Structure formats: structure tokens, C-alpha cells
Amino acid sequence: MTAGPRLLYDKALDVWEPGAHIGTFRGNQLAFAAGLESLAVFEDENILENVRQRSAEAKEFLAHLTDELDLIKEVRGVGLMIGVELRDTDEGREAARRVQKLALEKGLIIELGGRDDLVLRLLPPLNIAGDVLLDGLSRFASALREAAASCR
Known part of the structure; x- marks a missing residue:
């Protein structure tokens, strides 16, 4: 057009x-x-195809993270609007707030939502490049691992 x-x-x-x-x-x-x-x-700019590709990449990355960390209850979402829900425990509630703080220190803004703020919301731009998404997910994973370790 x-x-x-x-x-x-x-x-x-x-x-x-x-x-x-x-x-x-x-x-x-x-x-x-x-x-x-x-x-x-x-x-x-074929934005919707980019969303499909990046969404699949993000969900694959987060599936591996879910296998690694018992703290994660579920990963869900539509497109690039992704929620990582933590388990409804004292550890999960503490970790969610800690992830948000650690992620910010690593240059990411993570919103909390859901019941008791246990859902970490990932909302990257729809036109995000694959390498930028991977970098952000790596920072998120690092924050989540650190938070999980400190909440034990």
C-alpha cells in the first residue's frame, strides 16, 4: 500500500x-x-509473519527454561504477548518481585500481573529482530535463575 x-x-x-x-x-x-x-x-514490512516467527522462537526458549526451573508453572500467551506464571508459593511470590528488579538492572522492563502478581509479562515490540529477542530472553532467563537461587 x-x-x-x-x-x-x-x-x-x-x-x-x-x-x-x-x-x-x-x-x-x-x-x-x-x-x-x-x-x-x-x-x-510483513509484521505478522515476524510475530509468528519470533513467538515460536520465544516459546521454544521458554519451554527449555520451564524444564530447567521448577519455579515456573506455565508459559502462555498470544503472539508476542507472553506470560510466564510462577508457582503460587511464598517462593514464587518473592521470586516474581525479584525477577522484575533484576530484569530492570539488566535493561528489561517486566510487568507483573495475574493472581498475586505471579505472571511475568513479556511484551516485546512486534517488529523485534530475532537476535534482539534472543538477547532479551537471555537477560530474562538470567534474572529468573538468579531470583530462583536467592529465594530458596
């Missing part, structure tokens, strides 16, 4: 009588144009 800005408007649908429609809900032409350009970037 290389066409210039477009306008999302159909005169046939504009049936309001004068004074019948007042407010900000009619539409935001700038937002429409930005949305169209975002869709064009997704298509031109």
Missing part, C-alpha cells in the same frame, strides 16, 4: 439533520489516516 492519505467518509451515511449531531464522536480523520498507514506498514 503506497497510496497517499485517504479519507474515510461516505456522504450517503452522513444523514444527520442540522443540529442533530453535536460532539466529538463523528470521527477523527487524522486517526483514520494514521490507522491506514499503520496497516500499510504491517503489510509492507
